[in-house]
Amino acid sequence: MASLEIDGDDLVLRLGPWERLGGLQRGDLRVPRTAVAEVREVPSAYAEVRGLRIPGTGVPGVLLLGTWRRRGSRSFVAVRGRGPGCVIELSGGAFDRWIVSEPRPAGL
Numbered sequence: 709m710a711s712l713e714i715d716g717d718d719l720v721l722r723l724g725p726w727e728r729l730g731g732l733q734r735g736d737l738r739v740p741r742t743a744v745a746e747v748r749e750v751p752s753a754y755a756e757v758r759g760l761r762i763p764g765t766g767v768p769g770v771l772l773l774g775t776w777r778r779r780g781s782r783s784f785v786a787v788r789g790r791g792p793g794c795v796i797e798l799s800g801g802a803f804d805r806w807i808v809s810e811p812r813p814a815g816l
Contacts, residue, residue, distance in 0.1 A: 710786035710808050712794075717741055719796070721806055727786055730765035730773035737784060739801050746797040753793025753809050757785050775803075783807055 710727055713720045721737040728734065750756055757772055759781065764774015772787040784803045787793060793809040 709788065710810065712796075712808060712810055714741070719744055721784070721786070721808065723786065727773055730771070731784070731786065732763045732774055733784075737803070737806065739798055743798050743800050744796060745799045747794060748797075749792065749794050751792055752790050753787045753795070753807050754790040756793070756795050756807050757783070757787060759783070761785075776807075781805075 709724065711722045713722060717740055718738050719741055723731065723733060723736055754769070754772065757776055759776040759778030761774055762777050764785070766772050769790060772785045774785060776783045776785050781804045782802070783805045785807045786809065787807060788809045791809060793807065796806040796808070798805055
């Protein structure tokens, strides 16, 4: 399961080996904490996902991993099931937001 951590001045999205494979990522995602514009808890992380999956893995209602794109926006998604999660809005960097099935990230 993907997890969020603060490592010095960075926010890190740690991915397990299967999540790296399914999301087509070589390693963990990392952004400076200054790039975090907003962190919000949501009742359903699955419901926050919008756009087309390019590239990644998706089993509707079960698992969403990878990059979702829509006009002018790019999100990295690591969602299992339809439970609660969090959305992290980012400024700058490879992604505009991360959507993760971690409802209460420690330290955020």
